[in-house]
Amino acid sequence: MHAYLKARGALERVSGKELMQRVRNGDVTVLDVRPEDEYHAGHIPGARSVPVSELRKRLAELPKNREIVAYCRGPQCVMAIEAVELLRKKGFRAHRMEEGVIDWRARGWRVEKSRAEVP
Numbered sequence: 001m002h003a004y005l006k007a008r009g010a011l012e013r014v015s016g017k018e019l020m021q022r023v024r025n026g027d028v029t030v031l032d033v034r035p036e037d038e039y040h041a042g043h044i045p046g047a048r049s050v051p052v053s054e055l056r057k058r059l060a061e062l063p064k065n066r067e068i069v070a071y072c073r074g075p076q077c078v079m080a081i082e083a084v085e086l087l088r089k090k091g092f093r094a095h096r097m098e099e100g101v102i103d104w105r106a107r108g109w110r111v112e113k114s115r116a117e118v119p
Contacts, residue, residue: 030044031071042113056086067093071101074099075100080096
């Protein structure tokens, strides 16, 4: 896994503590790139749900003038890596968060839940 991450340039990451500070300062857009049902079950406060499978179609929704931090299930999850690669190719300043929601919750940090919208 280490070789895979290194080969993809994905070891440049943002810690949870650093992310919290950047969010407070309004410096970043946080993307939860997991499937929507996982987002609704619990996500980092202020994160936007943009599943990696939908990211290419939804690029126009994202600000080009702000840094984007993507996260998924944790350090071994490749969805955030794929998201960061795509975002960088499209000219965004993007990084991945090294922790996932489980790590976030384990630190005692707040996790938001939301209900899926019913049509």
